[in-house]
Amino acid sequence: MEIKDLQKVIKETYFEKDSRRGLEGTFRWFVEEVGELAKALRKGDTENLYEEFSDVLAWLFSLANLAGVDMEKAAERYAKGCPKCGNIPCTCDE
Numbered sequence: 323m324e325i326k327d328l329q330k331v332i333k334e335t336y337f338e339k340d341s342r343r344g345l346e347g348t349f350r351w352f353v354e355e356v357g358e359l360a361k362a363l364r365k366g367d368t369e370n371l372y373e374e375f376s377d378v379l380a381w382l383f384s385l386a387n388l389a390g391v392d393m394e395k396a397a398e399r400y401a402k403g404c405p406k407c408g409n410i411p412c413t414c415d416e
Contacts, residue, residue: 325394332383340384348388352381 340348359374361367386393403410 325397326392328379329383329386329393332380333387336380336384337387340388345385345388348381348384352378352385355381 343351355374355377359371359378362370362374383393385391386396399405402408404412404414406412407414
């Protein structure tokens with residue numbers, strides 16, 4: 323699936339609800355999903371990882387839709403590797 327296609331599906335599916343909830347409310351849901359992903363990673367819950375990663379991705383796209391951000395354009399920032407050092411793999415100091 324292309325990034326633009328996923329963003330469109332998420333918008334068609336959730337934009338009305340997300341708009342009523344607002345950017346701040348939607349961001350709180352996103353953070354909650356990130357927390358659930360962190361919990362699954364910490365526990366080594368591999369059965370649940372696909373679900374948690376997909377939930378985080380969907381909520382991220384919901385936020386982008388509300389903020390008017392084209393995720394395909396946002397992803398282009400990383401198309402040639404690290405946006406800071408320009409290398410693959412990244413050679414930035416941590």
